[in-house]
Amino acid sequence: MAVVFPFSAIVGQDEMKQALLLCAVDPRIGGVLVLGDRGTGKSTAVRALAAMLPPMRAVVGCPYGCDPAAAALCPSCRERIAAQESAVRSPGKRGRSPQGALESALVRVPVVDLPLGATEDRVVGALDLERALTKGEKAFEPGLLGRANRGFLYIDEVNLLEDHLVDVLLDVAASGENVVERDGISIRHPARFVLIGSGNPEEGELRPQLLDRFGLSVEVRTPTELKARVEVVRRRDAFERDPISFCQQWRRAEAKLRRQLETARQQLDAVTVPDSALEQSARLCMALGTDGLRGELTLLRSARALAALVGAREVAASHLQRIAVSALRHRLRRNPLDESGSDVRIERALTEVFV
């Protein structure tokens, strides 16, 4: 695998980095939409995150990278367990821990890049052409959604994606399961992944339905101060001239971040949400008039992930404040005549709720 730019070496863009880390802590947040100027390191950050994540345990040879400890396994793992059981014991008597029978290993968290121009059959999976052509068998070949299970699915230029592909992606991302009914194949397999989309609003607006499905939304801008810009160019240049020693310099920072992530994941379930935080988030969403409850849920989940990340035991008002803009920015009703942007409106509401 090629050397990638270290995550901790990205200059500025704190909001984007925070959002990506939170999704790594709690995948249920529902993905990140990164919108912004060209050349602000959107793709760099996603690829860097992939390299930084702690490895995970997965069943060897499973096309979906199943977690051996998980309750629900994919069809192929179930088949293998069934085959082993029928070989060893009499059929019908299930073992206590069937998962123990599966061999597993530590692997990298998958970060699947959805290449532009991918066709639907390769995204959702389809008939295995090779086997059908050579052996005449009807077999399922998992697509990118299957490969992204338990990891990240990254779509650059999300506003250029064909509408029907977007619909499929959103549906699967929300349900965590890919249901394939095509080419005479009927199969369902787990596809739980964090959807990360990036794009430039100047190339065309995104549909509001699409916006709402992303958990967090961040806006990235080119740094305005000269010093930060010089630093961006300097680090990039240093990386390109000698990637290996550049990564060496940042190894410790990366390792520290990785440990922080691991701890946060373990602590996540222990973080409590007091009633006051629930009430505050509800009041905030009411003040902003967001549609539906998805905003509140995302706000609470990401605040909890943030609390876990910074090592707090309980969600506090400060966590809500830090995450409110990212979690709600894209859920506001657009008022064409209100010149002030979403960020300003959220800030205003924040000062009203958190007096």
Place this chain on the structure above:
Amino acid sequence: MKHARWRDACAAAALLAMDPRGLGGIVVRAAPGPVRDAWLRALRAVLPEQEPMRRMPPQIPDSRLLGGLDLAATLRTGRPVAERGLLAEAHGGIVVVPMAERMGAATAARLAATLDSGEVRVERDGIAQSWPAQIAVVALDEGLDGDEALTRGLLDRLGLWIDLEGIPISVADATPVDTAAADAFAIETASARAYLASRPVTTLPSSDEALEALCGVAHALGVDSPRAALAALRAARAAAALRASPVIEQEDCELAARLVLIPRATRKPASVAEDPAVESSATDGAEQAQQAPHDSVARDSVARAGDASTRAEGDPLSPPAGDPQALAEQILAAVKAFLPAGLLEGLIPSVAPAGKQRGVGQQRSGRGAVRRDPLRGRPVGTQRGDPRRGNRLDLVATLRAAAPWQRVRRGDTSRGCIAVRTEDFRVLRREQRAATTTIFVVDASGSSALNRLAEAKGAIEYLLAECYVRRDRVALIAFRGQGADVLLPPTRSLVRARRTLSGLPGGGATPLAAGLQVAAKLADSVCRQGDSPLLVVLTDGRGNIGLDGEPGRERARVDALAVARQWRLQGLTALLVDTSPRAHPAAQELAQTMQARFLPLPYADAAVLSQAISVATLGAGLRARAIDGGARGGPRP
């Protein structure tokens, strides 16, 4: 090679040959012709012979661009065979895109992705594969009237930008590739490449000072993207390597600034703007660039890289070592003459009238999407069908449908062939939108019209807020004083529209006929892109400037009616909103002549206006859809 800009263009070719992957590519703005051909020959001459240089048609389909299933081989061998696309075939070389401004956003995004990753990943037609594709892109931008342009994402990744407009043919022809000079040039490049290849990248000129100086120049010129600053640094490094120099000198930075940063400039550097003398000389320089700059001492001295003794005004001293700020100032002083003339007049490109846009940087959204042929709509899937009834056969889907049955059907065919039967045939299902582009033509003359402008702005924003549902576009033309300008080219981006609308001028006389004429032109271009235009005219119908620019009410009336008749002949759908406080026959007469819907609206607000337009849009859209359906004729799901 006397002409300074031609020399810069040749230098750009050499830099690209030095570091094609680092610079990403080049945007060449020129009409097709001998000058451009000469430049391409020069580029070919400096590239190593084994490096491929492939031409890419701008409307290339994905299957050829990225690769996919090689159907012939698949059918022959009876197992899936992958086929490389053009990008993978050009690995290690250059992809030349003629008519780059016609390239669709999707194709441009694929090029950009390939430039970023250096490989092509294909997930198509049951093929999952990746091929290396280390390429550089030469985008030949022929969109001279600013009608269409490259997407910003791709522009940002192509490091060098040059403009060959105005370079006399004699200059370019005087440097044929087979002369000794060009040979020496090629040898020089070859030796520099060898120099570059013989050393590891880490020993290339260390350049912290140059880095900071170039970032400073980029900042001063309002070039925001870090990619541009990085490309400038690489260009400077390539220039130093070209001279086989161990360190980056000021001249290298100047060349890099001229080729990378100056064409992207969005504002005057503060230090240049403050000094009137400098400004006038800079304007002179830019004007001379349009004419024949051979005799301009100042320009020649600026451009003669490497001749430090005759360097341009403003740097009698060599830069004090270790002071990047001073170096940035000096680079700025030396290259400011190359700033586009419009910029020095204080026109910010992002709000400059589209009709007057120059330079590679400006662009409009909504290019490319030509959907005239009903057989060429967006494929939205396949269905079982008969390929003889005007449908296009989807071979891969057909093959897929036939594949599982091959074992069963083996009996009735010879080995190695695929038995395809009628029930396997799959045809493409296509969908074509009849999108509407609403063009506002607003009378911005006089003080009362100012209110109208504000209403039009409000209505535009209302429409845009709904636009992403309908995928429609909006444009704005305002006429005042002596003429009419396209203030907002067709767009569906609210962000962009709001930015442009925030500073609209108003006041002056009423060149009604000119406004209608510009609108007709824009409507025509919208039609050619496959959209149906809807014109909304906000005026009181009383022009006082004729088409020839002369004042006079009667003359203006006759001219306006003449253009209105032209509208009718073009078959344009229009809505005329009478903005005068009391109804006046002039506007009604105009509406009748152009066969427009007439709407007297003395005290409208933005909401009422947008509602009226929505009604008119609905009518226009229905009509367009009906025409579309009639032309297609084929069965639709």
